[in-house]
Amino acid sequence: MSLLELDDVTRTVPLPDGDPLTILSGVDLTVEPGDRVSIVGRSGSGKSTLLNMLGLLDLPTTGTLSFDGVDVRTMRSGRRDRLRGSDIGFIFQQFNLLEGRTATENAVVPLIYASGSSFWRRERLAREMLERVGLGHRLDSLPGSLSGGEQQRVAIARALVRSPRLILADEPTGALDLETGQSVMDLLDEIVEEREAALVVITHDPAIAARGDRHFRLVKGTLTAASSSSATIDDEPFPSDRDVTAEVTG
Ligand SMILES: Nc1ncnc2c1ncn2[C@@H]1O[C@H](COP(=O)(O)OP(=O)(O)OP(=O)(O)O)[C@@H](O)[C@H]1O
Numbered sequence: 001m002s003l004l005e006l007d008d009v010t011r012t013v014p015l016p017d018g019d020p021l022t023i024l025s026g027v028d029l030t031v032e033p034g035d036r037v038s039i040v041g042r043s044g045s046g047k048s049t050l051l052n053m054l055g056l057l058d059l060p061t062t063g064t065l066s067f068d069g070v071d072v073r074t075m076r077s078g079r080r081d082r083l084r085g086s087d088i089g090f091i092f093q094q095f096n097l098l099e100g101r102t103a104t105e106n107a108v109v110p111l112i113y114a115s116g117s118s119f120w121r122r123e124r125l126a127r128e129m130l131e132r133v134g135l136g137h138r139l140d141s142l143p144g145s146l147s148g149g150e151q152q153r154v155a156i157a158r159a160l161v162r163s164p165r166l167i168l169a170d171e172p173t174g175a176l177d178l179e180t181g182q183s184v185m186d187l188l189d190e191i192v193e194e195r196e197a198a199l200v201v202i203t204h205d206p207a208i209a210a211r212g213d214r215h216f217r218l219v220k221g222t223l224t225a226a227s228s229s230s231a232t233i234d235d236e237p238f239p240s241d242r243d244v245t246a247e248v249t250g
Helices: 047-054 077-087 103-112 119-132 146-162 178-195 239-248
Strands: 004-014 020-031 036-041 062-067 088-092 166-169 197-202 214-219 223-224
Touching: 004 047, 004 214, 036 047, 036 077, 047 166, 077 088, 088 146, 088 197, 103 119, 103 146, 119 146, 146 178, 178 214
Parallel strands: 020 223, 036 197, 036 214, 088 166, 166 197
Antiparallel strands: 004 020, 004 062, 214 223
């Protein structure tokens, strides 16, 4: 059984004038345990909308989204929220760490919402995870005193501290220089493999996308499989800002 399955998914939102805007259409995607999936798309192609769907934050307008074979539309919202908390880890471009809280206090956050673990166990798990991402010496550091790469490592520790089965990374290297981005991706790949989690990376960067095992391209809300070579992923040039505006408004 697939971990996640989207079958002919559409996402439509109403515009202020009452007309519907179709953001995703006919999206089919399966994610198996251990998969490393990358999705590239231009600005405005629907990446965030798709990510929200994969993270069970939004529901399809039509079509089916199943997690562990269960149609998420049949779940009560509380069950969806618990499932998201226990089984899905999110990593974002801007790290989204709590300022004024130490690395350990940030990494522990997802555990606070998990039932049945004591303060000391939560602290131990957060510290172990920070050690795993190479920050054992920065446990008490505040985000403002950490480099971008270190902050993203804290965010990875936070995303993985509950051992989720699905990791969703939205432009995880977007705020990092090339070398730091590569080392963060190396770490993410390693940990995801160790834990047999599935990783879905959404990016506009073909080099980051090429690291996945299965590649998809999102064009104007339609998802298609792409070749595994980075050269082919890159064969359609990314648009200028003018083209993007035309795509979004067109
Ligand atoms: N609630 C909404 N109401 C109206 N339009 C929306 C809504 N949500 C998304 N859109 C539009 O749908 C399109 C896809 O949005 P989405 O944020 O998913 O794109 P994206 O690929 O993540 O873009 P970017 O890379 O720039 O963040 C955009 O044109 C956006 O303006």
